[in-house]
Amino acid sequence: MPGKGKHRRPKSRALSRGLVAAGAGGTALVLPVIGASVASAQTAPQSAPAAKTSVTASVLAKKAGTTTYTVVAGDSLSKIADQLNVSGGWKKLYRDNRKVIGGDPRLIHPGLKLTIGKKAKAAPAADRANRSKRATTLTAGKSAPAVKPKKKAYTNDLDGWIKESLDVMAKHRIPGSYDGIHRNIMRESSGNPLAINNWDSNAMAGTPSKGLLQVIDPTFFAYHVPGTSMDSYDPVANITAACNYAADKYGSIDNVNGAY
Incomplete structure (x- = not known):
């Protein structure tokens, strides 16, 4: 039997151990064995580079x-x-x-x-x-800019003069109708806006009756309606002044059926 002794192989450090290999000349070579922990540290792959997409962007x-x-x-x-x-x-x-x-x-x-x-x-x-x-919502409730209405057109004849006069009279609340005006015009001047009476008492006094409704100048200027011409021969001005006078004296030109 072999003699008593230690049969357990003593532990050796990873860095101190070596492998014995035969060299070419028979000489034993001791090759160091690198410990697992060291190898791991040296061979661990480096972390991948951070993505550059966001940086590039x-x-x-x-x-x-x-x-x-x-x-x-x-x-x-x-x-x-x-x-x-x-x-x-x-x-x-x-x-x-x-x-x-x-x-x-x-x-x-x-x-x-x-x-x-x-x-x-x-x-x-x-x-x-x-x-x-x-x-649209933002501007809702705001008053829209006033749009100036187009001026109404009237024909330059007896029909147009009467209609325009009626519109002016309506603004000033002067009563009268188309028929009442037309009837009195035909009696007084036969529709001639330049008609003049040079023979009656008014003419003798120096204030002859003029225009469609034969109005003397003092009456025309006393009852002239704002917005119409100051010329007593002007058809619209003559009609509205005469109707204003008739409304004051008779209630309306419609009530006039003779000399007034």
């Missing part, structure tokens, strides 16, 4: 000099321009995005995309329609 955005801002509730062009330090302020921001915003810089809404630093493309038709509706 950021650089491109800076090179282009533009960025996009999405409007949120409570925003205004002035507020956005201040937050983003827009050179030229809200006016520049509006000019660059006018095709998107539309004609009113107040009409921005949440979700609207504004381009900072470059003019934006025109907004889709649906978006423009929505802005139009908002503009």
Whole structure:
């Protein structure tokens, strides 16, 4: 039996152990064995480089000099321009995005995309329609500018003169009808606006009766209706003054059936 001794192989450190190999000349060579922990540290693959997509995109955005801002509730062009330090302020921001915003810089809404630093493309038709509706709502309740009505046209004849006179009389609340005026004109002047009476007592007194309804000058000027000519021969002025006088003396030209 072999002699008693230690049969358990003593532990050796990873770095102190070696492998014995025969060299070419028979000499034993001791090759160091690298420990597992060291090998692991040296052979562990390096972590993959970070993705450069976002960085590249950021650089491109800076090179282009533009960025996009999405409007949120409570925003205004002035507020956005201040937050983003827009050179030229809200006016520049509006000019660059006018095709998107539309004609009113107040009409921005949440979700609207504004381009900072470059003019934006025109907004889709649906978006423009929505802005139009908002503009209508914004202006609702405001009185529309007064539209001056076109001046009514009248024919330059007896029919037109009477109709124009009736419209003037209506504005001044002077009573009278077409038939009443026409009847008295035909009796007094036969429809001649230049008719004049040079033979009666008025003519003898130096104030002859003139025009369609044969009115003397003192009566014409006393009952002249504003807005008509100061010429007593003017057909419309003559009719309205005579009807004004008849309304004062007889209640209406319709009540006149003879010399008045």
